[in-house]
Each structure stands twice: as structure tokens, then as C-alpha cells.
Amino acid sequence: MTYTHIAAVDAGNGGVNSVLTRLQDDKFQTPQADYFPSVRAVVRGKSLGLGASQELQYTPVEWHSQKYIIGDDVTRITKQGLDRFIGKDRYGSEFHQFLVAVALARLGVGGKGEANVYLSLFCPPGYFADQRETIKQAFMGKSVSIQYGDKLYQFRYGNVAVIPEGQAALFCFNLNQDGSPNEKNPLYGDVLFLDSGVYTLDAVLVSDGKVNPQQTASYSDKGIDFFIRKPLMQAAHESSREFEGVTEDDIDVLIRQYAQAQDDQGRWEACNLYHGGYTVDLFSVMQRQIAEYTKWINNNVLARYDGLRGIRHVVLVGGGASLITPLMIEMYPDKVKNSSEPPHYAAGRIAPVNMNAYGGLRVAIAKVRT
Ligand SMILES: Nc1ncnc2c1ncn2[C@@H]1O[C@H](COP(=O)(O)OP(=O)(O)OP(=O)(O)O)[C@@H](O)[C@H]1O
Ligand SMILES: [Mg+2]
Structure with missing residues (x-):
């Protein structure tokens, strides 16, 4: 199976950290990273009723025939009807699937025809044994289409790996950027x-x-x-x-x-x-x-x-x-x-907030390479 993109999306209680690499001519491109707060609000009717100048200041998301605003747009525009990604049962949920799809759309995945994505996802170490399969089943093999702003993004989750949070950061040190084992792991x-x-x-x-x-x-x-x-x-x-x-x-x-x-x-x-x-x-x-x-x-x-x-x-x-x-x-x-x-620079100057996501990306790259 050929993947066009490899992505790791760490949808936390507070924010969604994501990193992406594209596969071009058998090469992994330099990863891109993104972050947005894990909050959304439903937009009812055609507009938010804020008047034209405010309406232009947010990026609407369309998902399952429903319109939403997300992240900092929510913070700026509304304080009501907020939906936050909190609680134990959220893994694999519709909200989880929504946040992952938004993260990929924001990184531009599938903007020009359906992309085949190898996806790494995360879960707290305490829930890992319980939730790993549930999360996998919620994403694996699914085809997704989501409208972000005025553009449609389409992708398929060709493979899904689930990794415990915290531990994922370790892979930034065990593995090199190209997924090969880091012989000089400090x-x-x-x-x-x-x-x-x-x-x-x-x-x-x-x-x-x-x-x-x-x-x-x-x-x-x-x-x-x-x-x-x-x-x-x-x-x-x-x-x-x-x-x-x-x-x-x-x-x-x-x-x-x-x-x-x-x-x-x-x-x-x-x-x-x-x-x-x-x-x-x-x-x-x-x-x-x-x-x-x-x-x-x-x-x-x-x-x-x-x-x-x-x-x-x-x-x-x-x-x-x-x-x-x-x-x-x-x-x-x-x-x-x-x-x-040192020893952190061995990982490649990754900001701490992105470390789980980058670790998950390196594991995924390692798997795709072999
Ligand atoms: N560079 C940064 N980018 C994003 N958030 C940052 C940054 N620096 C500090 N923060 C703070 O860190 C929070 C996000 O941290 P993080 O992504 O680790 O949380 P989380 O994984 O969503 O939460 P949890 O682990 O409890 O599920 C933000 O709410 C923000 O206040
Ligand atoms: Mg976290």
C-alpha cells in the first residue's frame, strides 16, 4: 500500500498538536506542525449573526452536514455552547474523529484528491490497554471528507497506530528524523x-x-x-x-x-x-x-x-x-x-509541546520504511 502522507495527531484535553510529512518521490518531506485548542461550537443557520465584519474573521468547518467554528475562533467569537474535548470516553468518539480531520485539513492533506494517510494517534498511558482497539477501529480504513474554510479535503486512513502519551516523546530520541534507529541515543x-x-x-x-x-x-x-x-x-x-x-x-x-x-x-x-x-x-x-x-x-x-x-x-x-x-x-x-x-538537541530541537506528536511521527515513518 502506498501512503501519500504520514501524520501524527495528539488530540489532548487542551489542544490538538499535529505533525505531517508528505511522501514525494519516495522521500519524506520536512515535517510541518500545527496546534489549535480542542474546542468547537456549532454554527446554526447561515451565519453567526455577528455582522459582516466579524463573520469574515473565522474559518468555518463543515463536517457531517453541520457547520462549526473551532479553536481560537471560538475564543474570539462566542462564549456559549462550547464543546470541549474532555473526559475518559472521548477516545475514538465522533469529536475525536472531527479533531483529527480538522488537524489534517489545516495541514492541507487531501486538498487535491483523496490522500492515503498513515496515522499515529495517542492515548494516556492509563487508558492504553482499554482503549487502543476502540481508537483503532474508529479510524482504520475510513474515508473522510471535511470542508475547512472554502475548500474540501478528502483522505482515507490507510493505517492507524496508537501510542501512549508521554512515552511517545521517547521516540524523538530513540529514532532519527527518518525513522532509522538513533545509534547515538543519549x-x-x-x-x-x-x-x-x-x-x-x-x-x-x-x-x-x-x-x-x-x-x-x-x-x-x-x-x-x-x-x-x-x-x-x-x-x-x-x-x-x-x-x-x-x-x-x-x-x-x-x-x-x-x-x-x-x-x-x-x-x-x-x-x-x-x-x-x-x-x-x-x-x-x-x-x-x-x-x-x-x-x-x-x-x-x-x-x-x-x-x-x-x-x-x-x-x-x-x-x-x-x-x-x-x-x-x-x-x-x-x-x-x-x-x-544536550541531550535534547539530539532529538532535533523539537518544542516540548510537540514532542509526543513528533515521536509518533517517527514511529510511523519507521513502520512505513520497513
Ligand atoms: N508553544 C505552545 N503551543 C501551544 N500551547 C502551549 C505552548 N506553550 C504553552 N502552551 C500551553 O499548553 C497547553 C497545551 O499543552 P498540551 O498540548 O501539552 O496539553 P494537552 O495535551 O492538550 O492536555 P492533556 O495532556 O491534559 O490532555 C495550552 O493550553 C497552552 O496554555
Ligand atoms: Mg497531552
Whole structure:
């Protein structure tokens, strides 16, 4: 079977991280990555009734004869009727299928005739045994058509692989970009992967390249939402009545700007929340909450690994990684490094938030190659 595209789509509670490589003349093209918040809202009738200028500012999605807006379009345009990708039964669901299809359309898959896709999907380690087959069955062999903006995208899931989250990041080190084994894998001995997502924090101990299930744990509601997003939202609400309408989604945009800022000035600017013509400075709350989150992880997660004794490296993965890395480096300078330093650079300077998706892509490339 010949695949035209290989894709990995990590549809998390908070966001959909996806990476794609096209196969051209038997070569894998440089991967493209995308991210959007995993939220949607149904559009009823022909328009949202916002007036022409607003209507132009969103990309409509048509799926199973229903029109939706997704991701940051939802955040900007409506606060009602939001559908969030949360809960245990979501894997393989219609919503899951929707998010994967949107991710592929955003990456341009199947815009010029039906594409045959090799797809990697993810699931939390705790649900893996239970859900793996369900997820596979929901996608395998299906033909999909979805309208994104004014264009139709059509693809077929020729093969589907399911990989546990957290662990997927490991493949960024075990495998090279072309899927071949990385002979110089720097992650030998004991390495701790910490995946800090929107709701879940996963700690996965890897010994000589293999996951150690006894030393792997999932912490619910110990992610960015609990430690950063909610406290910032509450601080905004309490600052004055003008900010009562601020939601988690508004704060999420701010967090992403903060995480991607290049310097202190940029980080401070990101923390100025504009809402309805008013501004509130949330910089000190952000600093306090990042410190609190890091401290909690140290006391409650790292403590279970004997304060990291015997562990050679800690690899921080997920959206939370970009926030806690500087403080973790201060605490454990020998074990925690920036993604541009060894041993992380061996993986190819992949942003922590994309690591699961890139790992899943490399596994898929390895399978397609053989
Ligand atoms: N560069 C970034 N791109 C996207 N999100 C980022 C970035 N930096 C920080 N974030 C934050 O990280 C969150 C997304 O993280 P991630 O994709 O790891 O969560 P998730 O996998 O959806 O959640 P969970 O693991 O709980 O299911 C966003 O909500 C955002 O606040
Ligand atoms: Mg995640």
C-alpha cells in the first residue's frame, strides 16, 4: 500500500498538536506542525449573526452536514455552547474523529484528491490497554471528507497506530528524523519524562529506552489549568468588575503568548490582559503560579523518585514544560536542560509541546520504511 502522507495527531484535553510529512518521490518531506485548542461550537443557520465584519474573521468547518467554528475562533467569537474535548470516553468518539480531520485539513492533506494517510494517534498511558482497539477501529480504513474554510479535503486512513502519551516523546530520541534507529541515543540509563498538559501530568520513568510501568504515574487535574489558568482567571475576575467575563480560553491565549515570548519584556507584555477596553497586569500572578506549580511537582512527583537520585535526565514535555523549565533548571541544573542543549538537541530541537506528536511521527515513518 502506498501512503501519500504520514501524520501524527495528539488530540489532548487542551489542544490538538499535529505533525505531517508528505511522501514525494519516495522521500519524506520536512515535517510541518500545527496546534489549535480542542474546542468547537456549532454554527446554526447561515451565519453567526455577528455582522459582516466579524463573520469574515473565522474559518468555518463543515463536517457531517453541520457547520462549526473551532479553536481560537471560538475564543474570539462566542462564549456559549462550547464543546470541549474532555473526559475518559472521548477516545475514538465522533469529536475525536472531527479533531483529527480538522488537524489534517489545516495541514492541507487531501486538498487535491483523496490522500492515503498513515496515522499515529495517542492515548494516556492509563487508558492504553482499554482503549487502543476502540481508537483503532474508529479510524482504520475510513474515508473522510471535511470542508475547512472554502475548500474540501478528502483522505482515507490507510493505517492507524496508537501510542501512549508521554512515552511517545521517547521516540524523538530513540529514532532519527527518518525513522532509522538513533545509534547515538543519549538517553541511556534512567530518564524521567514529565508531560505537563492542560489537565494531566504524566510521569514516565524510562530505563535504557524502555518504559518502567511500576514507576509511571498519571496525576489528574494537576496541569496548566489547575495551577496556572484558573488562578490567572480568578485574579482577573477579582481585579475589577470589567474582567468578570474573562474565560479560561482568554487566559490560554495569554499563556501561549507568554510561553513563546523571546525575552522578559515580551513575557511581561504577554501578561497584560486586554478585555473590553480595559487592561490588567497579571505578570506577578503568573510568576507566583509557575513557582507554585514547580514546587508542587518537586514535592509530590519528583519526591517519589527519591529526589531524582540515579536519574540521569529529566525530559520536560507538553505545554507546561515551556513554563516550568527555567525554575526546574535552577533546582536540578545537572538533570534538566533547555531543548536547545544536550541531550535534547539530539532529538532535533523539537518544542516540548510537540514532542509526543513528533515521536509518533517517527514511529510511523519507521513502520512505513520497513
Ligand atoms: N508553544 C505552545 N503551543 C501551544 N500551547 C502551549 C505552548 N506553550 C504553552 N502552551 C500551553 O499548553 C497547553 C497545551 O499543552 P498540551 O498540548 O501539552 O496539553 P494537552 O495535551 O492538550 O492536555 P492533556 O495532556 O491534559 O490532555 C495550552 O493550553 C497552552 O496554555
Ligand atoms: Mg497531552
